Amino acid sequence: xxxxxxxxxxxxxxxxxxxxxxxxxxxxxxxxxxxxxxxxxxxxxxxxxxxxxxxxxxxxxxxxxxxxxxxxxxxxxxxxxxxxxxxxxxxxxxxxxxxxxxxxxxxxxxxxxxxxxxxxxxxxxxxxxxxxxxxxxxxxxxxxxxxxxxxxxxxxxxxxxxxxxxxxxxxxxxxxxxxxxxxxxxxxxxxxxxxxxxxxxxxxxxxxxxxxxxxxxxxxxxxxxxxxxxxxxxxxxxxxxxxxxxxxxxxxxxxxxxxxxxxxxxxxxxxxxxxxxxxxxxxxxxxxxxxxxxxxxxxxxxxxxxxxxxxxxxxxxx
Numbered sequence: 124x125x126x127x128x129x130x131x132x133x134x135x136x137x138x139x140x141x142x143x144x145x146x147x148x149x150x151x152x153x154x155x156x157x158x159x160x161x162x163x164x165x166x167x168x169x170x171x172x173x174x175x176x177x178x179x180x181x182x183x184x185x186x187x188x189x190x191x192x193x194x195x196x197x198x199x200x201x202x203x204x205x206x207x208x209x210x211x212x213x214x215x216x217x218x219x220x221x222x223x224x225x226x227x228x229x230x231x232x233x234x235x236x237x238x239x240x241x242x243x244x245x246x247x248x249x250x251x252x253x254x255x256x257x258x259x260x261x262x263x264x265x266x267x268x269x270x271x272x273x274x275x276x277x278x279x280x281x282x283x284x285x286x287x288x289x290x291x292x293x294x295x296x297x298x299x300x301x302x303x304x305x306x307x308x309x310x311x312x313x314x315x316x317x318x319x320x321x322x323x324x325x326x327x328x329x330x331x332x333x334x335x336x337x338x339x340x341x342x343x344x345x346x347x348x349x350x351x352x353x354x355x356x357x358x359x360x361x362x363x364x365x366x367x368x369x370x371x372x373x374x375x376x377x378x379x380x381x382x383x384x385x386x387x388x389x390x391x392x393x394x395x396x397x398x399x400x401x402x403x404x405x406x407x408x409x410x411x412x413x414x415x416x417x418x419x420x421x422x423x424x425x426x427x428x429x430x431x432x433x434x435x436x437x438x439x440x441x
Contacts, residue, residue: 164437165207165217169353171429173201173223177365178417179247180227182235196231199224201253201427207261212278215261225294225425226250227365241409245416246398249296249308249365253425255357257290257335286337286355293330296366298394308366311391314416315372316363318380327363334358351431357424364423371396373412 174197181192201223209215228248236243262285297305312318317326339353362368374392381388396410409415
């Protein structure tokens with residue numbers, strides 16, 4: 124929460140400085156009918172798609188880095204709203220709130236099960252809601268390197284841009300039990316996170332910092348409205364977006380943390396080693412303490428592609 128407040132304060136300061144600047148700044152022409160100051164403001168929203176790369180699901184093989192393991196079928200919808208300030212159309216700073224969903228399932232590998240080295244038989248799956256607040260800088264190369272007001276040419280309506288920033292996001296991996304109910308996985312410590320028997324596995328937090336980076340293309344429909352196409356990638360500091368990272372633990376340790384026979388004990392037992400539920404022939408594949416459950420060498424990630432519509436304000440008609 125403190126990080127969210129800090130991000131909000133930073134943008135408020137930027138906007139305040141901008142309004143102070145407007146009282147003394149020189150006006151210049153946006154086009155033949157409109158003029159504004161070097162600092163302009165914008166509010167808008169977007170809709171699009173969100174996907175992820177984690178230890179679960181993916182494509183054929185035993186798992187590959189980056190987009191080689193991308194699966195289009197895991198795509199879900201997302202949406203966002205934002206406020207931004209842009210200096211001379213070259214540098215921008217925006218505060219954006221995004222809501223979406225990510226999910227993946229080993230069951231999707233059925234058609235290529237023979238090539239997955241046990242990933243299909245592992246039978247893991249998850250979904251997680253994503254809530255994100257990010258402070259993102261925008262860089263417009265066409266305006267950074269060309270001073271359009273001092274040239275004999277009109278500024279381009281279509282402009283590419285680069286994105287980089289810092290954000291706070293909340294996630295909560297869930298899986299379905301045998302009744303079809305969605306169960307929160309983090310409280311079950313499915314890989315022994317926080318258990319004394321596994322001192323190298325720290326309990327992960329559901330609210331963390333991320334680093335958004337991306338590319339976009341902006342088109343000025345008019346002096347008031349613009350539309351963008353934007354791809355945003357999030358660099359995460361966790362491998363537990365899907366609650367899967369290392370190896371199977373000994374299920375007997377659950378009796379030290381949950382009352383035997385309790386609902387939480389039953390959920391931990393059943394959702395830890397889910398491959399035993401596929402078929403008797405597959406029940407022993409990696410399904411033992413120390414057996415491969417995930418790969419901790421690479422952190423998880425999620426990314427989105429959105430179409431944005433922005434409304435500029437502060438410009439004045441001649």
